[in-house]
Amino acid sequence: MFNDEILNTMTKKTIANILVPTDFSECAANALEAAISVAKVHNARITLLHVVSPIPEFYGLQKDRIVKEQQQELLDSQSDRIMKLGNSLQENHGLSVVPIIVVGQTVATVLETAKALDVDLIVMGTHGIKGFREFLIGSNTYGVTEKSASPVLSIPQSSITNGFEKIMFPVRNIPNALEKYEFLKTFVATGNASLFIYGIYKIDDEHLMEAYKKVSAFVKGIENDWLSIKLTSVITEESLADEALEQAAQMKCDLIVITSKVTSSFNDFFLGKFAQQVINHSIMPVLHIK
Template sequence: MENKVITNILVPTDFSECADNAMQAAIAVAKFHKARLTLVHVVAPIPELYGLEEDRATKEQQQELLETQTERISIIAAALREEQGLFVGPLIRIGQTITQICETVAELNIDLVIMGTHGIRGFREFLIGSNTYGVTEKSRAPVLSIPLSSKIYQFKKIMFPVRNIPNALEKYLFLKTFMGRNTPKLVVYGIYKIDDTHLATAYKRVSLFVKDIRKEWSEVKVASVITEENLADEVLERAIEMRCDLIVITAKVGKSIKDFFLGKFAQQMVNHSTLPVLHIK
């Protein structure tokens, strides 16, 4: 990923408290980067019914819903333009939420997606899933997820968990772009399973990586752990203990790549974190 500016931010909304909270973070990020905000609301299609009268009623119901939601999102966009001095565009899409958001990312050349998340755990997680994690998994752009419980919109201490250092610099460049002129504290957190091999090599790579980036931050702290515990829980607990206010995770895309920051780990991080999570591919 090349080190470019952030000029185009997408903010999906379902008009919930969770989405409104993420909107506040998006406003802060957009002001900092002087970026355009695009608000998108996805309307689920109403199933078609057989018969002329039923079909007509369905289309009328769909059109009424579209008009209502279009007016609603347009009012929000206009208020943001007037009150925040931002360039804000409203958008309505029809279809499946994750698919429509990811298609919008590609079509509008979005640099960053900012979404709210509820922080779901346990059995419900597998029943209802998470639109935010789904977008995180499939979006071509980085995704900043904002938990409902988080009111942090400026980041002063960042945790950057690493395991496989190759390609870390590629992800790090977007983090630098995201932070811009700010130079907060950075915690590079090496985390390893107890059965990992070549630990000495991994430690050396972490040290070299930190040496390369140290001058660009107000403070760089290095920490590491070898654990038998759940890796996501380990990162989340340590981030809270160290009073971090943003966690950055990275991922590669590809079915053949078994990377540490794929699948279950990323899902748990996005769904369970009480801190904002920036997911960079």
């Protein structure tokens, strides 16, 4: 159920350090544009991270030497590329940019870097995944989102981000559903945005009326934070993620904000988690806060 003390326990958090992994693809470039927009609002530093996959080693001194030379050549070329990108961002946008290049596996390296630098936000592009494949392997973005302690902003390749002014916050009947609101408020950092709180509940959820009353009271307490705020609720037998995505598309929202405490049980994984479904299928940016 919802926490009665939400408004009393939320703490203010600044956004000063943004981590942006890049593979120099169009998808990554789109995510970088979104990160630039956020960095300008918060006067934040951008850490650009490029992860180079290790070249498999072979037995034998001669083959091992060749592999090391190939790895170094790849590192040198990619280092030059990310340095040029970082310099371009600093010159064109006046931002503080720190380029980093690391040899490793993408998800693990992003998580290790985020923890080491204590970043406030990770911004990543996502291609989206269709069908049964999403349950078996997922994406780098979801892999990071699943394990990251930092909030993750995922940017679909097809989306164009010019700031966030119409925001959907889907609320489910789960513990602490609203407790991360303060980060959302900090993230938006403007009184010119509209917030749409969308209560989505399963038809067999318990204590629905109690949940609705608590969300309604919460909305009244934050009305002055937004240009406008609206609360709508729906009870459904369908997928909660599908309901949220359909409604967000109809309202032409430019950001969906989700919170969750991800579990790792096989049953949850196989059925498809709310967060995974939203991130992988959304046509608009998704901010995931744990």
